[in-house]
Amino acid sequence: xxxxxxxxxxxxxxxxxxxxxxxxxxxxxxxxxxxxxxxxxxxxxxxxxxxxxxxxxxxxxxxxxxxxxxxxxxxxxxxxxxxxxxxxxxxxxxxxxxxxxxxxxxxxxxxxxxxxxxxxxxxxxxxxxxxxxxxxxxxx
Ligand SMILES: Nc1nc2c(ncn2[C@@H]2O[C@H](COP(=O)(O)OP(=O)(O)O)[C@@H](O)[C@H]2O)c(=O)[nH]1
Ligand SMILES: [Mg+2]
Numbered sequence: 001x002x003x004x005x006x007x008x009x010x011x012x013x014x015x016x017x018x019x020x021x022x023x024x025x026x027x028x029x030x031x032x033x034x035x036x037x038x039x040x041x042x043x044x045x046x047x048x049x050x051x052x053x054x055x056x057x058x059x060x061x062x063x064x065x066x067x068x069x070x071x072x073x074x075x076x077x078x079x080x081x082x083x084x085x086x087x088x089x090x091x092x093x094x095x096x097x098x099x100x101x102x103x104x105x106x107x108x109x110x111x112x113x114x115x116x117x118x119x120x121x122x123x124x125x126x127x128x129x130x131x132x133x134x135x136x137x138x139x140x
Contacts, residue, residue: 003030003034004026004028004030004038004040005038005040006038006039006040006041009040009041023121026040026042028040032060032061033061033063035047035064036061036063036064037063043123043124043126044069044070044123044124044126045069045070046068046069046070046071046072046123047064047065047068047071047072048072049072049073049074050073050074051074051075051076051078051079051082051084051086051089052075052078052082052084054084055084055085055088055089055092056089056092057089058071058089058092058093058095058096059095059096062096065093065096065097065100066096066097068097069099069100069101069123070102070119070120070123071093071100071101071103072103072105072116072120073086073089073103073104074105074107075106075107075108076104076105076111076112077106077108077109077111090102101119103115103116103119
């Protein structure tokens with residue numbers, strides 16, 4: 001859904017009424033700009049990026065990668081057919097966020113899914129830090 005906001009999430013949570021300590025996943029199908037700037041009350045943020053999108057995405061949308069805890073590079077089974085350099089993509093992502101955990105997954109082959117789930121659960125289980133805001137300079 002486009003333009004998810006915290007009020008919509010709050011309303012959905014009231015309706016869902018999950019038991020205490022539940023893990024609630026919010027899939028924010030949006031561009032790589034808005035989710036970096038508008039918090040939804042989330043504990044942790046995971047950015048998914050298909051390798052078909054090209055290795056330069058972290059440099060084009062640094063705020064998204066800077067405010068995320070985990071980057072999941074998806075569809076890595078397609079790499080042999082693409083002119084995409086994953087090592088460079090990782091380097092770009094770490095350049096904007098040295099703390100970013102990076103995973104490579106393929107849903108069709110099953111690569112990295114168990115590891116990815118563990119990493120994301122770890123990120124979601126951490127105590128909340130103060131809200132992350134992209135640098136004002138990035139907004140320009
Ligand atoms: N080759 C390949 N295709 C995938 C993979 N995951 C999803 N797809 C295909 O990509 C299309 C969109 O799938 P979706 O799960 O919505 O992934 P999205 O493209 O990241 O939104 C569908 O045709 C899926 O079958 C993957 O790991 N490898
Ligand atoms: Mg999709």
